[in-house]
Amino acid sequence: MKDDLHTLVLALEQDDSLLQPAKLRERIRAMDRLEDVLIQAPGERPVEPSLRARMEALHARLADAQRELSLAIREAIRRGDGAQALHAWMHPSHQLQDPQGYDHLDALVSEVLSFDEPTAEIADLDADMVFYQPTPARHIFDLIGRAAITDADVLVDLGSGLGHVPLLVSICTGAQGIGIEREPVYVDGARRSARALKLDRVTFIAQDAREADFSRGTVFYLYTPFSGTILRNVLDQLKQQATSRPIRLATLGPCTPMVAAEPWLEAVGPQALDRITLFRPAQRQASDRQGGLAGCGT
């Protein structure tokens, strides 16, 4: 065991490729392995001091390389070149290998978006409301690609938390992003992140989703923010929006089957709880809309 740790530390010390920006996945994995040992559970046998010092130095070196990459991407976003800077990480080889949990992309994205730790108290949730958990970054990149979001779109994240989805979508596509979130502490954090990155096409509104104005949205995103009567209310409002213009919906998590059961919607592509599922108004609904509009013009 002790020898295994020596061998691991020596191998990591000798592997300078871990400092290259493109070795994000390997660098984060190496840092995680070091942290697993450095952050010791009570009762665990301490690592011998000289080996511990080497591990700390190695971790600091990797963290510096990581910080340098994040700072370069932040600078690019401020210049309006964020899509280019993040392009390498949007490649499918970085995505969806394991649909569960967070990975190296989330480590990068949280450094790039650089949210402050919320200091104020978070209000209790009412019935049917789901606690905050960010969408893993690889699903956001998957959403951008599969929904073919462009700078002509307005993405509305219903229950946006700290704003990962509107922020990343706007950075990567130039789309407008609107985050609707009932918890003002998260909204403040999201706004601070947007301001620091000079993202002027992203807006965060502290509001209950049932009260929100949906009239500007073209893509609506739900990472299971609520269920029951709140979801029913919001879906009814979206159905109303779909009678006058084309909209797309994207879901992740347990709300997907309830959205899939809506007769006015049809899924586009695969449906799964642990993947982004895309929906559009069912073809009959869309042709009713066209008929209605044509009728108005005659």
Ligand SMILES: C[S@@+](CC[C@H](N)C(=O)[O-])C[C@H]1O[C@@H](n2cnc3c(N)ncnc32)[C@H](O)[C@@H]1O
């Ligand atoms: C699972 S998190 C999703 C966060 C974000 N959409 C993302 O994917 O990164 C659900 C969020 O919805 C918010 N929420 C729950 N009920 C809400 C409501 N009625 N109106 C607005 N936000 C709500 C919660 O405060 C929480 O931040």
